[in-house]
Amino acid sequence: MAWKNQGGSPWGPGPKGPWGSGPQSQGPKPSDLEDLLRRGQDRIQQLLPGGHMSGMGIALIVIAGIAIWLLSGFFRVQPDELGAVLRFGKHVRTVQPGLNYHLPYPIETVLLPKALRVSTLNIGMTVSDDSGRRGRVVRDVPEESLMLTGDENIVDVDFTVLWRIAPDGVGKFLFNIQNPEGTVKAVAESAMREVIGRSDIQPILTGARNTIESAVHQLMQKTLDSYGAGIMVQQVQMQKVDPPQQVIDSFRDVQAARADLERLQNEAQTYANRVVPDARGRAAQVLQQAQGYKEQTVAEAKGQAARFLSVYDEYKKAPEVTRQRIYLETMEHVLGPADKVILDPGSSGQGVVPYLPLNELGRKTTAAPAAPASQSGASR
Numbered sequence: 456m457a458w459k460n461q462g463g464s465p466w467g468p469g470p471k472g473p474w475g476s477g478p479q480s481q482g483p484k485p486s487d488l489e490d491l492l493r494r495g496q497d498r499i500q501q502l503l504p505g506g507h508m509s510g511m512g513i514a515l516i517v518i519a520g521i522a523i524w525l526l527s528g529f530f531r532v533q534p535d536e537l538g539a540v541l542r543f544g545k546h547v548r549t550v551q552p553g554l555n556y557h558l559p560y561p562i563e564t565v566l567l568p569k570a571l572r573v574s575t576l577n578i579g580m581t582v583s584d585d586s587g588r589r590g591r592v593v594r595d596v597p598e599e600s601l602m603l604t605g606d607e608n609i610v611d612v613d614f615t616v617l618w619r620i621a622p623d624g625v626g627k628f629l630f631n632i633q634n635p636e637g638t639v640k641a642v643a644e645s646a647m648r649e650v651i652g653r654s655d656i657q658p659i660l661t662g663a664r665n666t667i668e669s670a671v672h673q674l675m676q677k678t679l680d681s682y683g684a685g686i687m688v689q690q691v692q693m694q695k696v697d698p699p700q701q702v703i704d705s706f707r708d709v710q711a712a713r714a715d716l717e718r719l720q721n722e723a724q725t726y727a728n729r730v731v732p733d734a735r736g737r738a739a740q741v742l743q744q745a746q747g748y749k750e751q752t753v754a755e756a757k758g759q760a761a762r763f764l765s766v767y768d769e770y771k772k773a774p775e776v777t778r779q780r781i782y783l784e785t786m787e788h789v790l791g792p793a794d795k796v797i798l799d800p801g802s803s804g805q806g807v808v809p810y811l812p813l814n815e816l817g818r819k820t821t822a823a824p825a826a827p828a829s830q831s832g833a834s835r
Contacts, residue, residue: 528559537570539625546626566629570620573689576636578643579613580694601699602648608656611697614668616643616675617689624685631683638684639675643691646674656698660710664693 531554532538538550540557541564552571557563579600583592600611618639620628632638650670654663672691679686698706770777 524559528557528563530555530557530565532567535569535572536567537620537622537625539566539568539629540564541566546630549623549625568620568625568629570622570625570628573617573619574636576616576618576640576643577613577694578616578640578647579611599644602651604651604656604659605653606655609699610651610656610659611695611699612647612651612659612693613695614643614647614671615692615694616640617692618686619689621685621687624687627683627685629685631685635684635686638682639679639686639688642675642678642682643671646671646678649674659696660698660706661713664696668693 530538532550532552534552536552538555539546540548540550542558542562544564547563550565555565557565579596581594581596583594595611595613597611600613602610602612604610616639628635647667650667651659654667659667668691672688675691676688679688697703766777766781
């Protein structure tokens with residue numbers, strides 16, 4: 456018995472089948488496939504010249520179909536994409552952004568991955584937008600961020616990986632890995648755990664971030680290249696490096712003590728750098744002054760000795776003349792600065808002009824007032 460003749464069925468009362476309601480008694484009946492084909496053939500014949508399927512009409516249809524098929528090979532690659540052209544499913548070439556062409560389907564097809572876009576992957580944390588606070592909310596993921604260091608301490612590391620498809624690795628990216636983001640995340644977490652496991656906790660918490668980031672970057676790139684993933688790691692950025700929450704206060708106290716120790720050491724070194732050069736400079740100055748005084752004294756002594764020897768040589772040649780010359784030079788040296796006039800008493804004063812203090816008389820005359828003309832004449 457047909458489904459429509461059953462009075463009741465598992466799908467409810469009425470003439471229903473397993474795929475829904477049966478045929479309705481009201482409304483127009485749908486056309487069958489032959490009716491649709493016949494209508495389409497009639498329309499094509501109306502469009503053809505002469506109204507019937509001639510050889511010319513068939514040729515025009517074939518040419519139009521081939522033209523449309525060839526034009527279907529044009530495609531556009533967006534600025535952040537690269538086009539991977541596949542020929543019968545095999546990657547044959549990569550095209551740059553812009554308008555390009557490939558052989559129409561099914562000979563060639565194209566895939567358009569976002570190869571020029573840099574993707575960001577957060578590990579150890581999740582970042583979400585908070586519509587209520589109009590900001591970003593960061594939540595910690597302990598199963599990803601907690602890691603064991605080389606000195607058997609636990610550290611909480613949150614980091615970010617920036618990656619993109621390698622320019623020459625589009626084919627590898629499309630066909631060698633199934634989940635690119637999951638692969639990058641697993642490789643990044645494994646590489647970070649390996650590098651952290653070879654390091655002590657103190658350098659990790661202080662100044663070894665750049666070294667760790669570089670080591671993780673190199674290890675990730677090496678691992679992804681061995682997979683043939685066609686992925687290029689741009690940068691690894693460590694966002695937060697802290698001890699576990701339970702002991703973070705104690706670690707902060709230790710860090711503060713170490714910071715005070717380094718500060719005091721730097722201050723002592725600064726004071727030493729300032730005082731020691733100053734003392735060395737003063738010592739060098741004293742030594743230079745002593746050396747100068749030594750050289751001056753020796754030079755003066757040698758000069759006086761040489762002068763004495765030269766005078767002695769002259770004295771031996773003419774003792775009387777030399778004694779007279781020495782006496783005159785000595786008297787000139789002694790009496791030269793003296794403001795005195797000495798008269799030889801042996802001359803009895805003859806031919807000697809009396810000494811007049813002309814300078815003093817001139818000053819007195821200048822200071823006295825001028826006499827009247829009558830008096831001057833009378834005095835004459």
